[in-house]
Amino acid sequence: MKRREFIRKTGMAAGAMVLPYVLPGGSLFAPTGSRKANHVVFCMFAGGVRNLESVHKNDGNLMPSMLNGNENISSDIVSSMSALPSPAISSPLQNFGTLYKEFRYDQGPTGHFNGHTTAITGQYTNSSLSLLERPSYPTVFELYRKHNTPSMSALNSWWITHTNNLYPILNYSNYEGYGPIYGANQLSPNDFFSGDSAQNLINKNGFPGTNDTLQNDIRKFLNNNFGGGLSTSAGMKNNAEDAAKIENWVDKILLSISNGTINNPWNIPSYMSGDMYNIYFAEEVLKEFQPELLVVNMFGVDACHTNFTGYCNAMRRADWAVGHLWNTIQNTPGLANDTVLIVAPEIGRNGTPNSIIDVNGRAALDHTNSDPMSKEIFCLIAGPPSVVNQGKVISQEAGRSIDIVPTIANILGFDSDIPGLLPGNVLNEAFV
């Protein structure tokens, strides 16, 4: 029984104190707050997006899966836009939630890693953050796992990263009392399931798994003899039961790859971008495991450093993918009507262009600390009508990047259990 169902069946009203109880799996669940929903998906969109091109539609509506409006795409770039299918969502996502048009990443360097770190920890970063540094504060995954129950399985939290470069280390922090044991299942599917990598893994489906007990007995004997034990530096680790489930899922994906069924599964004319594939695999995780918390990022729009038109095109693809993501959530039993989807760029982009001009004569855009526009972003929170205000638009400046983590914690009912760590606020305007 899901917690929400439990609350309903025991007649507890929303907001009531929830006593600890034992889940069917046997684990103790004891956050002190009530939940708004049992699942949160947070999508970082999509590598530095400027409000001018997104919510202000300076070049037309480049995000028709997320935003209302039929504004035409600017005539000088429209012929360079790739063909995309009609949105996979029945109505633009903003109608299923609340749109903060003037959200702010208001402190810290406007680098991707800094933006990601802030979005995932709810803390602004120092100016000198090393690009290879684990966060100094607990991530949303650690907070979720530590403050729900000591035994909350990692299968319930996923960090799906666009690449295996750098972003995986945002899984868990060095903060005392947290760390790898509270990490999420991190996966970079574009790399893990890519041609070269998958070719090496594809044989796995031929591995005979029939003698598991004998294999385990022999390994146990060997380990007892050796007496060493693995170093704790191994990082996050699933329990054996969950590891087997993930392995089965990996087998299934590998089989689909070898059958060719993951070759443009969305039938996108021309091609599916890396962003689209990352969302595709995030959806596969959602369908398979119905996790309570999944964070996924996209990166394609960062093409804007050298190609403004390519940026607009990438934004359209990312937008289409978000529409598909919402559609999948609503068609997945266990997630439908019980999931809050949060979409926000990690950073914006500069108001002042750089000197690189694309084929359509448009100037490219970086994201530098000194340019205030690179701190201007949007945030869209969508969810069930009983939970999230539908079709609400907040046009004045409201909400900051550091508010996303406390909001996720509030949705999942553990915000009051986090001991004074988070400087941000719950984005209450979005909720019923």
Next chain:
Amino acid sequence: MNISSIRIGAIALVIAFGVSCKKEVTKQYAIDEVELYTSASEKKNLKTDEQFISILYSDLFGTAITNTKLQELNQAYTSMGDKVLVIDILIKSMLADPSAEVPTKAAMDAQPANFVKTAYKTLLVRNPTRQEEWFLVNQIEKNKVLEPIDIYYAILTSDEYRYY
């Protein structure tokens, strides 16, 4: 599996570990007489991820891993947060590769003690103790479903295999 592949495995070990370990340097120049650990207790150091992948590859395919292959396998390794799980997946993938040098079941069943000794020398670079040999031979003899790949898999996923 024959002695020459054991030797190649030892060479790969030298490449992977460089000159930081005197014992392995000895092996580099004594390739015809592979120097084995006298006991598991000599293994004190955890292999790095790259060392682990390189040695695993050379142990199973009888040749040193190429840079390209190491990068490909490392790509899978770095793409999954649960390192125990991803190593398990890599080991299974390699073991199930038809070109992996795993003895046949017929050979194992015909001479179980020989199989156990060779597996130990190849993968753990030491001789089995009498107790280990007895235990594994007994497993082979009493469990007719047991395949060589099962024993290889158990050894490769053991704690000892993570150390040198």
